[in-house]
Amino acid sequence: MSVSTLAARSRRVACLSSVALTLLGMLMLDGCSLVPQYQQPELPLAQQFNGPTDSSAAQGGQWWREFHSAELDSLIARGQASNYTLKAAVSRIDEARASAQVAGAAQYPALNLGGNYQRQNNYGSTEKRSVFAEATYEVDFWGKQRAAADSADALANATVFDAQTLRMSLSASIADRYFEVLSLEDRLRLAQSIADDARQVLDLVEVQASQGAVSNLEVAQQRNAMQTFEAAMPPLRQQRDLALYQLAVLVGAQPEGFHLQGNGLTTLQVPQPSTGLPIGLLRQRPDIQAAEARLKSADFDVGVARAAFLPNLSLDLLGGIDTLAGGQIWSAIGTLSQPVFAGGQLKGQLHFDQAHVQELASSYRESIIEALQDIETQLSAARELDKSYVLNQSAVDSAREAARLAQVRYRLGSTDFQTLLIVERTQYQAEDTLLQVRLQHLQAAVGLFRALGGDFSPDTLASNSSAQVAHP
Template structure:
């Protein structure tokens, strides 16, 4: 690396040329996108904002609000925004002169005392002739923006997870009540069969068959209770509170509204999904890194100015030094760094396009789920109505002796399976609506992240 002193006119000339940039021109990576979703030709603008209010559950509103304010994973994500912004500030500092103040006081004892003191200031500045420092700062800024989008992605996922966990707990509550209710009905039938067996009307075979049916219904209760507890504890952690003592008092699933979010246009999704925006921000950052790597091959120029006052002599002191450095041999380090940065851009472009495909797939999947589960729910409701009527008629006919016990067992199990299936379909129906909101970007409004720094969003 060669170095040398250059005169002030030469420095001034190079300063006027400063501002060149070696950053490649950036163009948003493209991907062919259809003009409508599969099965939809006319669509309204996509939904946004606080989508969870569409379910008309004040308790759900409260839980999501609590989670968005107290979930520790989200707090950590917001702290990472602070970290990235701090790193960006450090990277951007190289664009400005570095100024320091100093002083010197000296006493010499040689046939007397001769005090000496001086005060001086020093400024060092590297002329950003090739835009290297500016590109490095822009790269860090892009990464800081990516962390904001990462936090929004986590927020999007968190609100959906809270809603899904809440609906799961409500569903398991109802499935528990159903299992207990069916078990009670089975117990009454068992009492009837035992009485008939004592009168010689039926054999012990029928008694044991009904006892087995009762025990099967009873055995479902502990499993459902364990699943319910697990979902409840998960919901507590998502909202940022300890599981111990946590409880909810939600309504029945069928009383909740099922919103029908509009999907908007596929091209609009790419501006709504924070994970897609985060992927593009990282592409931009890597593109700036290529400019930094290119500039590293070229000369760098720095100026060091020193000015001060000698208090003893009563005069001023100053100096100005310009240093020009040109890399000569680095053993392939600079070439290797450029190769890495250029390949990194291509890697992130591929990742960005993949995130676009995944986002489009996500929406199409959730649109299909909401459409087909809507049909399934209507059919399941009809199946439950039929199963209940069949069970009622079978019990009446069995008491009158006009039908056999096997028929009673079959309709008994069929009713339980139909009602339990309906509750599971209802849960899937609600969760499909949640999934579609999440796939569309959640509450993708600009105000989604209430604060960009932890000092505003987190209780220290």
């Protein structure tokens, strides 16, 4: 057979394929939908949060910049780019979108091209060539395929919000560990400073004891005080190393050689996040958005289960050229099927999907209640820790003044050693407590940012780009 003949026949097959596709396009009409009308579950929300709060729009975006730490900014940017758990979440977005693409493919015709070549030589020579195109399509009268595709799309959206929730938690965890490392460094410096002061007092007491002014009891007591301050440092170093290594993992770095340049917590500012109104949580928290996306998916599943009870029409079109028959070959087959008896499978699936909707509606309401509880807890913590920090700062000022006066009076011989010893320990405890309250104060601000939705913005929440989930 000549090349020109094959080309001509190929054009005729293409023409037949075009006709078949046109026919299928006419049949692809929007059918009725059996998906329940989605209604967002109602949940009574208070007009405002408890206590004095700022009702202006809640702050989002790169909230960590409110602490005014370039090193913290760098660590969070590094974590969002390199954290392996977040990378895995971004990959799950791609997986969900691919699954949604597979589910959506059933809405469109399937077209296959093929050909046969056969040659026989028994008592005569027979040669057969055929080229054909086959198209199959399931007419979606009841919206079953569309509902299945929409369900998969909603689940894909849920994975986007899941990744945003993880991104929000990751940023908060990095900030918490960073502040913890700096706090432990401050506490180590304090313990070393107090131990050095205690050693100087010990030297003084030893001189006095050599002159008979005090007994060896005072020397032993002061040596015990100094050793107690020194003994506090190894556990603090261990806690600092643990927090530092955890921070390294969060930012996707190896613990070996990982270190910080921070100069302590005193250089940081404690921000006051705007809380907005409770109703704003529905648009801000990605975990609530994820719960609602899964609820919408379940609604579409109910439509799929309902459509399974109704008749189903499938079309199978075949067109081609057969050289042995000497002309065109074609066939059109329509198959109409109606479920009659399936042992309760269809009814059971429908009841399952309807119960699943009720389950996810309850989960959605629960996610809102938990978010409100989270915000109220963090608001209370921020409010009370702010008061606690002021009071503890006053206690430290008093302890420092008392220690100064006690040392002066002891050197002049106008106070006893027991008073000096008590004042030393009181000063250390007051300053160490203040550092711990400072850490809690900063972490409460981080917790409030996280509870409000963290690194959210309209563009971030509306986008379905996994690249934007992974990078700020």
